[in-house]
Amino acid sequence: MKQLLLGAEAIALGALDGGISGVYAYPGTPSTEITEYIQKNKGDREQPVRSAWSANEKTAYEAALGMSYAGKRSLVCMKHVGLNVAADAFINSAITGVNGGLVVAVADDPSMHSSQNEQDSRVYGKFAMVPVVEPASQQELYDAARYAFDLSESLKLPVLLRLTTRLAHSRAGVEGTARGTQNQLNAPYAPERFVLMPHNARRQYNNLLAMQAELEEHSEQSWLNRLIPGTGTTGVLAFGIAFNYVMEVRQAYALDCPVLKIGHYPLPRKKIEALFNSCETILVAEEGYPVYEELLRGYFGNTHIKGRLDGTLPRAGELNADSVALALGLAKKEVIPVPAIMVNRPPELCKGCGHRDLYEALNTVMNAHVQQHVFSDIGCYTLGALAPYNAIHTCVDMGASITMAKGAADAGLRPAVAVIGDSTFTHSGMTGLLDAINDRAPLTVIIADNDTTAMTGGQDSSANGSRLLDICRGLGVDEAHLKTIIPLKSHLAENIAVLREEIAWDGVSVVVAQRECIETAARKKRNPAAKA
Amino acid sequence: MQINIILAGVGGQGILTIAAVIDHAALQSGLTVRQAEVHGMSQRGGAVQSHLRISDKEIFSDLIAEGTANLILSVEPLEALRYLPFLAPQGRIVTSTDSFINMEGYPTTEQILDELHRTNHPVLVNAAELAREAGSVRTSNMVMLGAAAPFIGIATEMLEASIEKLFQAKGADIAAMNIRAFRTGQALSQLQATAT
Ligand code: SF4
Numbered sequence: 111m112k113q114l115l116l117g118a119e120a121i122a123l124g125a126l127d128g129g130i131s132g133v134y135a136y137p138g139t140p141s142t143e144i145t146e147y148i149q150k151n152k153g154d155r156e157q158p159v160r161s162a163w164s165a166n167e168k169t170a171y172e173a174a175l176g177m178s179y180a181g182k183r184s185l186v187c188m189k190h191v192g193l194n195v196a197a198d199a200f201i202n203s204a205i206t207g208v209n210g211g212l213v214v215a216v217a218d219d220p221s222m223h224s225s226q227n228e229q230d231s232r233v234y235g236k237f238a239m240v241p242v243v244e245p246a247s248q249q250e251l252y253d254a255a256r257y258a259f260d261l262s263e264s265l266k267l268p269v270l271l272r273l274t275t276r277l278a279h280s281r282a283g284v285e286g287t288a289r290g291t292q293n294q295l296n297a298p299y300a301p302e303r304f305v306l307m308p309h310n311a312r313r314q315y316n317n318l319l320a321m322q323a324e325l326e327e328h329s330e331q332s333w334l335n336r337l338i339p340g341t342g343t344t345g346v347l348a349f350g351i352a353f354n355y356v357m358e359v360r361q362a363y364a365l366d367c368p369v370l371k372i373g374h375y376p377l378p379r380k381k382i383e384a385l386f387n388s389c390e391t392i393l394v395a396e397e398g399y400p401v402y403e404e405l406l407r408g409y410f411g412n413t414h415i416k417g418r419l420d421g422t423l424p425r426a427g428e429l430n431a432d433s434v435a436l437a438l439g440l441a442k443k444e445v446i447p448v449p450a451i452m453v454n455r456p457p458e459l460c461k462g463c464g465h466r467d468l469y470e471a472l473n474t475v476m477n478a479h480v481q482q483h484v485f486s487d488i489g490c491y492t493l494g495a496l497a498p499y500n501a502i503h504t505c506v507d508m509g510a511s512i513t514m515a516k517g518a519a520d521a522g523l524r525p526a527v528a529v530i531g532d533s534t535f536t537h538s539g540m541t542g543l544l545d546a547i548n549d550r551a552p553l554t555v556i557i558a559d560n561d562t563t564a565m566t567g568g569q570d571s572s573a574n575g576s577r578l579l580d581i582c583r584g585l586g587v588d589e590a591h592l593k594t595i596i597p598l599k600s601h602l603a604e605n606i607a608v609l610r611e612e613i614a615w616d617g618v619s620v621v622v623a624q625r626e627c628i629e630t631a632a633r634k635k636r637n638p639a640a641k642a
Numbered sequence: 643m644q645i646n647i648i649l650a651g652v653g654g655q656g657i658l659t660i661a662a663v664i665d666h667a668a669l670q671s672g673l674t675v676r677q678a679e680v681h682g683m684s685q686r687g688g689a690v691q692s693h694l695r696i697s698d699k700e701i702f703s704d705l706i707a708e709g710t711a712n713l714i715l716s717v718e719p720l721e722a723l724r725y726l727p728f729l730a731p732q733g734r735i736v737t738s739t740d741s742f743i744n745m746e747g748y749p750t751t752e753q754i755l756d757e758l759h760r761t762n763h764p765v766l767v768n769a770a771e772l773a774r775e776a777g778s779v780r781t782s783n784m785v786m787l788g789a790a791a792p793f794i795g796i797a798t799e800m801l802e803a804s805i806e807k808l809f810q811a812k813g814a815d816i817a818a819m820n821i822r823a824f825r826t827g828q829a830l831s832q833l834q835a836t837a838t
Contacts, residue, residue: 114665114675139682224682280678280693280704283669351704358703362710431707445709445727449757451749452724457653457688458744493686497746565683 112283115147117273120248120284121187121215122147124255128211129290131182132160134170136537137566138189139224140278141217145187146569157292163563165572166508166537167192171199171214178212178268179304181296183259190218190231195508195538197234200268204238205314206304207266210293211259215271217278220398221428224275226488226507228426230398235270235375239318241325242270242375243334244350248282250373254334256287261328265321274397276428277351326376334373335381340366344438345389347372347382349402352395355434362431363440377402391416393437397429456496464625465491465558467597469501471605472529472556475613476501481523485515487539489531490564490627502529509538512555516546519553525613526553532578533563533571540581543618547586552616556609558597560627568630575624582620591619598625643673644697645795646706648725650716652742653685657717659808660787661692667796667804668696678704687744689721696795715790717769717783718742719754726761735761736790736831738769738782765789765831772826781823788827792835798828 115123122144125133135145145161152159160177164170167188174186188196193216200214216234219225235242241261245254251273258269302310329335338357345368348356353371360367370385372378386392394403394417403417416422422437423429436442459465468491476482486492486502487510494501504514511528519526530539535557546553559578563569573581582592593612595605605623612619647664651657661677668675679692693706708727714735716722722737729735735758741751758764767789773782784805791801802821809817 112669114669143681223680223684276678276704279681280676281665282676282701282704283674354702354704358707361702362707430705431703435707443709446729446761448726449723451753451757452720453745453747453749455652455687455689455721455745457683457686460654460686490686493683565686567681 112285114281115248115284116143116279116281117248117251117277118143118217118279119147120251121255121271121273122151123284123286124252125185125213125259126152126155126159127286127289128256128259129183129292130159130185130259131157131210131292132174132177133185133187134164134174135187136164136167136170136192137563137569138192139566140219140275141187141189141192141215142566142569143278144185144215163569163572167196168199171196171203174212174214175199175203175208178208178210179297181210182293183211183263185213185215187215188217189225190216190229191225191227191507192216193231193234200234201238202306203268204240204318205306205311207314208262208268209266209296209298211263212268213255213258213262213271214268215255215273218272218274218398220274226505228398230401231270231272232375232401233399235272236401238270239322240267240270241265241328242272244272244373244375245334246277246351246353246371246373248277248280248284250334251277252284252286254373265325267321272350274351274428322376326379329374329376329378330380332374332378334371335378336371337381337385338369338371340368342367343390344393345370345385345391346393346395347385349396352397352429352434355429355431356395358431359435359438359440363435365438367438382406390414393417393422395423395429395434395437400425457493458496459490459493460629462628463490464560464597464623464627465494466499467599467602467605468556468558468623469494469499471597471602471609473499473501474606475609476527478610479525481525483518483523483527485511485518485526485528487511487528487530487534488565489534489558490560491529491531491558494529508534509542512539512542512546512553515553515555516542516549516551519551520549524552526551527556527613528553529556529558531564532557532559532561532574535578536572536581540585543582543587543620544585546618550617553618554613554615555618555620557620557622559622559624560630562627562630564627564630568627568633578622587618587620591615591617593619593621595621595623596625597623643795644695644699645713646711647694647696647713647715647794648706648711648728649692649694650714650721650725651690651718652721652744653688653690655717655742656783657690657692660715660783661694663787663801663804663808664694664696664794664796666807667800670804671796671800673698674701676701676704689724691725713790713793715786717786719758720749723754723757729761732762734763734765734793736765736786736793737767738786739766740768740770740782765834767827767830769827772830773823776823776826777819781820784820784823785827788824789831791824791828792831
């Protein structure tokens with residue numbers, strides 16, 4: 111029976127049916143729903159599946175590698191920028207190789223619906239020289255998740271499963287196949303693979319290089335790479351989800367161009383050669399960076415290749431059927447324009463959110479200073495950058511609020527203030543705070559502790575409440591400058607006083623603003639069984 | 643048959659409940675469904691939309707192409723206009739007239755109605771009021787679904803069965819109230835259709 115699943119959920123089901131023993135992840139749009147689905151649906155499996163959230167993507171990846179080391183299958187999920195955090199582990203796991211199947215599902219966000227950039231994870235796959243699968247539909251995501259585990263286990267390499275926002279957050283009917291069982295614990299001693307001292311690393315790296323021809327052969331045979339035959343002089347090389355847009359246009363306009371669908375890397379050279387030999391012009395449609403267009407075009411260019419680099423398709427942003435239709439030479443459609451009265455409706459902090467009260471107090475304090483910079487981070491509180499608060503001035507990457515504020519303080523900026531959420535603090539803020547303490551930097555860190563990872567829908571954070579205070583103490587924050595406030599209207603005067611005093615103090619101070627996210631609180635009330 | 647629907651609203655208004663009802667009914671009717679939705683930052687009070695496609699054939703794209711939406715179903719009047727480039731020449735707008743104002747420069751009701759009336763026989767629904775009559779303002783999404791039902795290409799019984807299924811966990815009376823809301827919307831839509 112078909113079930114209606116988000117693309118992200120289809121991967122989750124594929125992984126469960128493929129016999130994973132655990133999933134490791136840090137929430138991040140558009141990847142969050144993979145892990146959430148496993149958390150909600152693992153109950154009826156014969157053996158337990160480990161699924162709690164990790165502190166960050168690096169800890170998640172390493173734990174997944176450890177599970178694989180012990181012979182079991184593990185899935186690790188993240189958004190594209192999360193792979194930057196986990197990159198060290200990821201790249202080196204290609205050198206050690208794996209034991210139990212290890213699949214890293216990475217959700218890219220072209221058009222930056224909920225992200226700071228649109229980096230293309232296929233580049234990482236190429237960099238690590240491991241197989242990458244990039245399915246084009248929800249059913250393919252399910253099938254590819256299962257396939258990727260088998261492939262990983264047979265090659266003894268991690269496999270990167272790449273998807274993008276549209277597929278992750280789009281529903282379709284998906285049909286599962288027979289459930290597999292989990293692997294037995296099987297942890298052979300293999301220091302020659304897993305101790306990456308230079309003598310081992312060199313040999314392992316050479317092995318990886320030697321495997322590349324085999325990986326390409328797998329791609330040639332892969333069901334994810336297939337030709338839709340056609341006629342005419344223009345052929346299309348359609349990668350991942352771009353295949354859908356090409357086929358949509360092909361169907362809508364009754365075109366008959368040949369289309370080579372690519373969903374498994376490294377590139378299947380022979381298949382591509384055959385397409386190139388049968389066509390005069392090739393349109394390369396990739397969702398993300400023009401990674402393979404650039405490669406195929408070559409440094410000195412090939413005028414028979416069209417794509418994002420010559421403006422046939424837009425250089426940035428998601429593709430769609432409309433941009434692909436234009437690229438295939440179809441005339442632009444007349445459409446009803448958006449009326450001139452239209453105004454933007456940007457997102458905003460919920461009414462009654464504690465961050466509102468925090469920013470109100472902070473703005474009052476900062477207004478008294480000449481330098482009013484506030485360094486911030488990634489979460490709901492990032493919305494404090496917008497009107498009416500305009501309270502924060504940076505948001506770069508997870509944890510950067512504390513470290514950037516510290517660097518600015520080192521440069522002489524006073525006051526130096528950072529605002530970071532509880533979950534972002536445990537993700538990547540703690541180490542930066544340690545730097546600041548070791549350097550005695552004049553810095554005030556405000557931890558907006560709403561008891562959850564709110565922006566992605568209220569997942570448990572790794573530490574909050576009194577544990578956050580304990581962490582700060584343990585890192586060496588002076589008890590006299592470790593304060594707690596409650597961001598509520600009724601506490602405004604008091605909160606202003608605390609912030610004013612700590613921001614004036616010439617050393618490291620931490621103010622924890624504690625109030626639960628009202629959305630999460632409401633969800634818990636509706637569904638008390640669910641922890642968050 | 644192929645129907646393309648844009649569901650529009652503001653983050654938090656629950657357009658995904660409407661989508662869930664249609665998705666389920668379509669699947670039960672043996673049709674193919676693709677439904678792209680927005681998660682993440684925009685869900686906090688920003689403009690949100692869902693592209694819902696139903697067909698008796700294979701559907702390739704999760705997104706609707708410009709000029710091919712048969713229906714824009716919006717739970718907020720300004721949001722209905724945001725997606726006009728997607729509307730097919732003969733496509734219809736079904737929208738709630740209850741404004742949700744959380745930003746600067748929101749146009750006047752008159753301006754919005756003017757623009758709506760430029761489209762092909764828009765169905766305008768005082769959703770909150772009808773929902774209250776049905777029993778609770780929280781059923782306004784089902785009022786809107788009812789008003790759009792004539793344009794969705796799925797049998798009314800299938801949609802009602804889907805509402806029943808979706809709300810049954812919350813109790814029989816909640817399910818019944820939502821069915822009532824659905825029928826109220828449908829009746830209004832039929833009334834407007836005969837009037838135009
Ligand atoms: S979801 Fe929670 S933290 Fe985010 S804006 Fe709403 S109340 Fe605030």
